[in-house]
Amino acid sequence: MDLSLGTLGSAASALALGLAVYALIAGIAGAVRRDARLQTSARLTAVAVFLAATTAVIVMQAALLTDDFSVKYVAEHSRIDSPIWVKVVTLWAALEGSVLLWAWLLTGYTAVLALTTPNHALRPWALVIMQGVQVFFLGVVALVANPFVVLANPPFDGPGANPLLQNHWMMAVHPVLMYLGFVGLTVPFAFAMAALITRRPGTEWMQLTRRWTLAGWGFLTAAIIAGGWWSYEVLGWGGYWAWDPVENVSFMPWLTATAFIHSVQVQERRRMLKSWNVLLIVLTFALTILGTFLTRSGVVSSVHAFGDGPVGPVFLGFFVLVTLLSLGLVAWRWDQVRDRAELDAAVSREGAFLLVNVVFLALTFMVLIGTLFPLIVEAVNGARVTVGAPFFDVVSLPMWMLVLLLMGIGPLLPWRKAETQSLARNLAWMTGGLVLAAGGALAFGLREIYPVLTIGLAGWNLVSLGLLLVGAVVPRARLTGRGLATTTMRYAFEQRRKVGSMVVHFGVVVVALGIAASSGYRTDVQLRLPYGEPVAFGQYELQALAPFSERGAGRVSVGVEVAVFQGGRQVDLLRPHINAFGNSSMTVPTAAVRYTLGHDLYLSVAGAVDPTADGVIMRVIQSPLVTWIWFGAVILALGTVWTLVPPRGPAPAVVPAGATGRARA
Amino acid sequence: MNRKWAYGLAGVAVLAVAGFMIFQALSTSLVYFILPNEHAADPAQYDGRRIRLGGIVTPGTIAFDERELQLTFLVTDGLVAYPVRHSGAPPELFKESTGVVVEGRFDDGTFVSDNVLVKHTEVYVAEGDHIDLELLRESLK
Numbered sequence A: 001m002d003l004s005l006g007t008l009g010s011a012a013s014a015l016a017l018g019l020a021v022y023a024l025i026a027g028i029a030g031a032v033r034r035d036a037r038l039q040t041s042a043r044l045t046a047v048a049v050f051l052a053a054t055t056a057v058i059v060m061q062a063a064l065l066t067d068d069f070s071v072k073y074v075a076e077h078s079r080i081d082s083p084i085w086v087k088v089v090t091l092w093a094a095l096e097g098s099v100l101l102w103a104w105l106l107t108g109y110t111a112v113l114a115l116t117t118p119n120h121a122l123r124p125w126a127l128v129i130m131q132g133v134q135v136f137f138l139g140v141v142a143l144v145a146n147p148f149v150v151l152a153n154p155p156f157d158g159p160g161a162n163p164l165l166q167n168h169w170m171m172a173v174h175p176v177l178m179y180l181g182f183v184g185l186t187v188p189f190a191f192a193m194a195a196l197i198t199r200r201p202g203t204e205w206m207q208l209t210r211r212w213t214l215a216g217w218g219f220l221t222a223a224i225i226a227g228g229w230w231s232y233e234v235l236g237w238g239g240y241w242a243w244d245p246v247e248n249v250s251f252m253p254w255l256t257a258t259a260f261i262h263s264v265q266v267q268e269r270r271r272m273l274k275s276w277n278v279l280l281i282v283l284t285f286a287l288t289i290l291g292t293f294l295t296r297s298g299v300v301s302s303v304h305a306f307g308d309g310p311v312g313p314v315f316l317g318f319f320v321l322v323t324l325l326s327l328g329l330v331a332w333r334w335d336q337v338r339d340r341a342e343l344d345a346a347v348s349r350e351g352a353f354l355l356v357n358v359v360f361l362a363l364t365f366m367v368l369i370g371t372l373f374p375l376i377v378e379a380v381n382g383a384r385v386t387v388g389a390p391f392f393d394v395v396s397l398p399m400w401m402l403v404l405l406l407m408g409i410g411p412l413l414p415w416r417k418a419e420t421q422s423l424a425r426n427l428a429w430m431t432g433g434l435v436l437a438a439g440g441a442l443a444f445g446l447r448e449i450y451p452v453l454t455i456g457l458a459g460w461n462l463v464s465l466g467l468l469l470v471g472a473v474v475p476r477a478r479l480t481g482r483g484l485a486t487t488t489m490r491y492a493f494e495q496r497r498k499v500g501s502m503v504v505h506f507g508v509v510v511v512a513l514g515i516a517a518s519s520g521y522r523t524d525v526q527l528r529l530p531y532g533e534p535v536a537f538g539q540y541e542l543q544a545l546a547p548f549s550e551r552g553a554g555r556v557s558v559g560v561e562v563a564v565f566q567g568g569r570q571v572d573l574l575r576p577h578i579n580a581f582g583n584s585s586m587t588v589p590t591a592a593v594r595y596t597l598g599h600d601l602y603l604s605v606a607g608a609v610d611p612t613a614d615g616v617i618m619r620v621i622q623s624p625l626v627t628w629i630w631f632g633a634v635i636l637a638l639g640t641v642w643t644l645v646p647p648r649g650p651a652p653a654v655v656p657a658g659a660t661g662r663a664r665a
Numbered sequence B: 001m002n003r004k005w006a007y008g009l010a011g012v013a014v015l016a017v018a019g020f021m022i023f024q025a026l027s028t029s030l031v032y033f034i035l036p037n038e039h040a041a042d043p044a045q046y047d048g049r050r051i052r053l054g055g056i057v058t059p060g061t062i063a064f065d066e067r068e069l070q071l072t073f074l075v076t077d078g079l080v081a082y083p084v085r086h087s088g089a090p091p092e093l094f095k096e097s098t099g100v101v102v103e104g105r106f107d108d109g110t111f112v113s114d115n116v117l118v119k120h121t122e123v124y125v126a127e128g129d130h131i132d133l134e135l136l137r138e139s140l141k
Helices: A005-032 A036-065 A072-077 A084-092 A095-116 A123-144 A174-197 A204-208 A210-234 A245-270 A274-296 A311-332 A349-381 A389-412 A420-443 A449-480 A484-494 A496-520 A626-644 B002-029 B036-041 B133-139
Strands: A384-387 A523-530 A534-537 A540-552 A555-566 A569-574 A577-581 A587-590 A592-595 A599-605 A615-624 B030-034 B051-057 B063-065 B070-076 B081-087 B099-107 B110-119
Touching: A005 A036, A005 A095, A005 A123, A036 A072, A036 A084, A036 A095, A036 A123, A072 A095, A084 A095, A084 A174, A095 A123, A095 A174, A123 A174, A123 A311, A174 A204, A174 A210, A174 A245, A174 A274, A174 A311, A204 A210, A204 A245, A210 A245, A210 A587, A210 A626, A245 A274, A245 A349, A274 A311, A274 A349, A349 A384, A349 A389, A349 B002, A389 A420, A389 A449, A389 A496, A389 B002, A420 A449, A449 A484, A449 A496, A484 A496, A496 A615, A496 A626, A523 A534, A523 A540, A540 A615, A555 A599, A555 A615, A569 A592, A569 A599, A587 A599, A599 A626, B002 B030, B030 B036, B036 B051, B036 B081, B051 B081, B051 B110, B051 B133, B081 B099
Parallel strands: B030 B051, B081 B110
Antiparallel strands: A384 B030, A523 A615, A534 A540, A540 A555, A555 A569, A555 A577, A577 A587, A592 A599, A599 A615, B051 B070, B051 B099, B063 B070, B070 B081, B099 B110
16 A cells, blocks of 8 residues: 555545535534534534645645656646646646535635634524535545546656647636636525525525625636636637537526625615525526536537536536425425515616516526527437527627616616606716717717617716716715715725625626627638738738747747738737647647737637748737726726725624524533 | 516516527527538528538548638538538648538538538548448537
């Protein structure tokens, strides 16, 4: 028995699983018997689980960094001459490793929750749910997709990580953000279930988890946009979203989570939508599991389904289990979550939130149908089909317009019932903004309906945001006698939730403009660029200088230097190229982009770089306002962070659990 | 109670409209993946529709017009071969006897493609005409 990294890693993950099972059992027993000692034991074990899982991750990193090819995962996905950062991110470059990462983040969240959640009646059961989910993931790591399997005959070198993943540093960021989002949204799910079990269907569970929910949503949002940027830079077609199954399955939980963070406010303020909120968070969590099943099992083919194996069915089983258990729980506690309050008026804040919820749910349904339809067709008549992007565009665009419309109205409407006079005045101003912006777009020569509508609705939303800010700041300034700037600053610091949401909505407007312009008005051509001769393209002249080839760590690049001229002056030098990694026969065309605020110039080598030819064929794309998407995403993230930072001064105390926790110690 | 009914009805109406739109859009934007012989069996079914046509590039049929950037070749499944015209450079790794999936529409007997995907297949067309269709289908997945 030698102590190789493989056995060490297997031992660590087995230990983590064993501890997690103990914590689950102790947690359930402690919660059922209200035994504080068992509960404490379960809580402290959560920390031990995290430490064991951390050991497993460290062992895997050690194996990757020391090129220990006796570990199967390393042998199958790593390579000696890859750069260090690639070896580090190889942890999540393939299935087994990414499940390990997911499990590890989950144990981390659970440990933090176990240590920091105040002693509340919901805590024991919420931790039980977290531990249950954790047992599943650690079980997959230790028993189903163990990355630490030891190879009897280790190879001298491996094939390296998937070339598409190695090709861009974003791959170091995007998956981690995604899992942070998924795991973060497990927390409100756990507390919702705990609320049902303990018959406390009030707003405690959502208030206790508000930060976790928002942070999870923020990570998921950032992950999706980061993934879009990765596609943009790596896939060579100048787009960032293709309605590919892998994209769709990360998008569905985002849609339901977005609906959720709006509808919880209705429950907080109006004590309505109790069951709806529970169902939404169940749906969100279930969709993260379903998505993993769909993309990891190979049932849905995708341009970037990285690997498959026995993990698919296990996730399907877990999805079914989670759905049945949580829906059963909702049914069992139905009279607890039934709404007693009624909607006073449709034209009210809660009315708008409800409507936008329905739209988000319809969008989720559309994405789900579009993603699953090929499966249904194949099952029915054996035909192999794909659902093209036009389907998603045709169906979702009207709904997105509705979302933008409601985003402008909702925050201006008061709770319960809107006063018609002020509403009419606000609507008049906003309609003015809409007409002005859309009219400007038309005057500018834009004719396509959705871009024009989006620009109009951007105007509508900007006016709405202005009205919100003015309506809050001006009376305060008048009351206190301070200047407008000071008042705005104070308001921003005091009302973080309100101001944060305004910033997020502003970010959404910027992203929407970027998407509308870049998808509606792009030029996409293939040009032959003879070496040394400038070729006109729009406002630019492109001159291919000479082919080049260079060697990096574990990588060979062949490409062409292209000088970009504008008005006779060279403004850029782009180096589109094709990367080959290790021995992999797969090559990755790597685009070169000139980013500007107004538009992007995107060059990607079409076909091959033939050093004997006298020119190169280049795919040249110009798309307007793409950078706005990435800027908008940053604004969105900042707004989310703003709402999360605790306000200065004493925080509103969470109502303590009373005697429940310690009752029978 | 009346109000509840009204909201319920409104919700059902919204869902019905959305459902109708979804299925309407689905029926028009399904892209079938077929082999040339499947098209030959029932060309009318795919008339004017966007499809994904899979097969092997017939050796000796590749022609590329450097000036106009027009790529033409024959794609075959061993039973039927169709001419393909693609505007743009041949993708990297595109060569004779390799598996391809082309996306586009039939226009007057020629397949006009806007996307050529190269697939690595274990199917060889050089020796005789017989191709294992199941293997071909599977490898073009």
